[in-house]
Amino acid sequence: MSDRKDVIIIGAGPVGLTLANLLGQFGVSTVVFEGRDELIDYPRAVGIDDEALRTMQTIGLVDKVLPHTVPDQKIRIVNGDRKILAEINPTTREFGWPRRNGFIQPLVDKVLLEGLARYPHVEVRFGSQVSAFASDSDGVTATISTASGEEQVTGSYVVGCDGGRSLTRQHLGLAFEGETRSTRGLVIDVANDPIGTPHAVFGGDPSRGYATLSLPHGIRRWEFTLFEGESEEVAEDDAFVFSLLAPHVPDPAGLNIIRRRVYAHHARVAEKFRVGRFLLAGDAAHVMPVVAGQGWNSGIRDALNLGWKLAAVVQGKASDKLLDSYEGERREHVKAMVALSLNMANLVTDHNRLRTAVRDMAAAVLDKLPKARARLNSQGYKPMPKYDQGVVVPSELPTWKALPDRADAPRAVGTLFPQPTVRNEDGCSVLLDDATGQGWRVIVWNNDPRAFVSEAEAQTLAGLGGTLVHAVPASQLTWAKAAAAPGVRVVGDESGLLKAWFDERPFSAIVVRPDHVVAAECIAQELNDVLKKVFRAADVTLATKTHNSIMNA
Known part of the structure; x- marks a missing residue:
């Protein structure tokens, strides 16, 4: 059994x-x-x-x-002469937390x-x-x-x-499906960090690529590219390991090595x-x-x-x-x-001196272009989740005269909703997810959402563990809370970031999934119909049951 x-x-x-x-x-x-x-x-x-x-x-x-983290860990990419080719140092908090952390x-x-x-x-x-x-x-x-x-x-x-x-x-x-690259790496972890600086260094050295990172609790990691003919046994060869570390520290033999391991680069x-x-x-x-x-x-x-x-x-x-x-x-x-x-692996593990010389020259040119340098520094190259299918309801730019025509207005559907600091109903400064709850959320700017959501859809949302959220400037928090319909949670935008987010868009209502992805966006008067579409996209079976229970109550 x-x-x-x-x-x-x-x-x-x-x-x-x-x-x-x-x-x-x-x-x-x-x-x-x-x-x-x-x-x-x-x-x-x-x-x-x-x-x-x-x-x-x-x-x-x-x-x-x-x-157990190193917040805002900066990365410096250097060439074989230790000249900085690029610096990656995003310090913004779009989602409430540091963007890079050891x-x-x-x-x-x-x-x-x-x-x-x-x-x-x-x-x-x-x-x-x-x-x-x-x-x-x-x-x-x-x-x-x-x-x-x-x-x-x-x-x-x-x-x-x-x-x-x-x-x-x-x-x-x-x-x-994919590949296992011929280039392998040797990882060496050391306690009692002999360097101590908080950033990470990626070395695009044509003689041998490497990386070195500061980790919490006094640990430092090195990763070295291994060449063809260098077997996994080199990890246990002290002389070989010390020769790799010699250009990095004064006394390789004096390091407290806690781990040595060879790994392959898989892309599958x-x-x-x-x-x-x-x-x-x-x-x-x-x-x-x-x-x-x-x-x-x-x-x-x-x-x-x-x-x-x-x-x-x-x-x-x-x-x-x-x-x-x-x-x-x-x-x-x-x-x-x-x-x-x-x-990125190709960038720092290339051993061809001609290609790495071209890379270094290209980096020098990009460094003189403010927009390109800023994009790299802010980690703008990182692909962000953007769902065009699944549990999303695509939006169209509205044509109502109350909304100026902005063909370049950003669309939020399928992307992660930001998480600024807000004031909760007790007036405390907290991150947005903590103020609204972590499940489904219907967030409406400057309106009580119950004015636009029917009883049936509100019950379906509640059955999914969701929350109706009324977002207002922090100065209006007490007033909005006193006037809120039962079951509506009010949050105060103390930094102005929520208002700025809605300001950029011709929409005032959004539906956010439990994984913080925007499932739909619309103006307030369209909210109920759009919410129904979201439930259909999610194949929610609760709606009919909930509606019937209401009718039979």
Whole structure:
């Protein structure tokens, strides 16, 4: 006889643990199986971005993650002569958090694991290797091998978060399309950082590419390009390792080396992210070179996109079709991140002296172009999520005379909604997501949304765990709060950033998904009809049930 869970997650890495925390918040019964006996305890990923920190905020763990980060970590890209070719130093807070941060992955993974103790309906089983799957119309039964024998657990859905060599992906027979680059790297992690400076350096040295990064708690990482003929055994060769480090520190032999490891640069994307009741996330679905620091962050984006959809489906609030939007929304963005990572890897690992000389000259020219320099400095080259399909309702520029004709007005649908600091109903300064709640949100500027949302749609939104939000200038907060309809949450725009965002657009109402993506935008009078379209795009099955319960009450 098997156990029954809503969701089975394979792999207790950062993606599986983040997804489990999200499902825990939604009350979804979940089990995570991990073949190892404990979490991996050595540093792997070293960069966490603002989107991922917002996800940590979403699952209520960001305060425990932040102590293990280096905020606003600057990157300097240099040539073989240590001349700075470019500097990447974004310091804005569009989504509420620093855009680039160094971090210690094992400590953050531990925070994610410990966070699951909040949810009695979520469990993690270490030393549990999945050996077989059997699926039918009712679910998937996984056979688990443990030290004490075999057991079976059945789930409505299985999510493979089991890494680049994913057994889940192999079980599905899915191709892992892409390449493994011939260039490999040697990672060396050192305690008691002998350099101590807080920034990172990427060295595009034609004699041997390298990177060196400051990490929290006195750890420093070096990564060196390995050449053909240099085997993995060089990692254990002290003389070789010390020769690599000699140009970087006064005394390589005196370093406290805590890790040495050779890795390959993979750039691959699974042909599908969903097959029936099976889904893939993180490295099981895509891998990319480490240079851009987006592999870990891309996996966290997967979890945030998938978590609310799985919860809605298993709880009967949306149809199974909603899960099809996961691959449609994530795959193209992942491919863009893989391309970015390959380009950055090529930039700093090229050993051709002619090409690197041309690169250096091009960098010198770009440095004299203020717009190009500013774009690079602000990390404007990073592809941001932009969903044109899935749970989005495309908008058209309005033709009403009350709105000036602005053909260049930016569109927000399919993009992440910003997160400025606002005042909540108690008058405290908090980040927007904390003031509004983390689920579905209908945010209306300068209007009580209940004036434009019908009772039926308001009940559907409430059934999805959503919130109606009235955004006003902070000076109007007390007045708006006193006049707000029941169930409407009021936030005060203390910085003016919310007003500026709406000022740029001919829309005053937006629908924001639980993953902070704008699903729709419109003027206030169109809100109810647009909200219905969003629910249809999300295949919400709750609307009819809710309406019938109201009529029968």
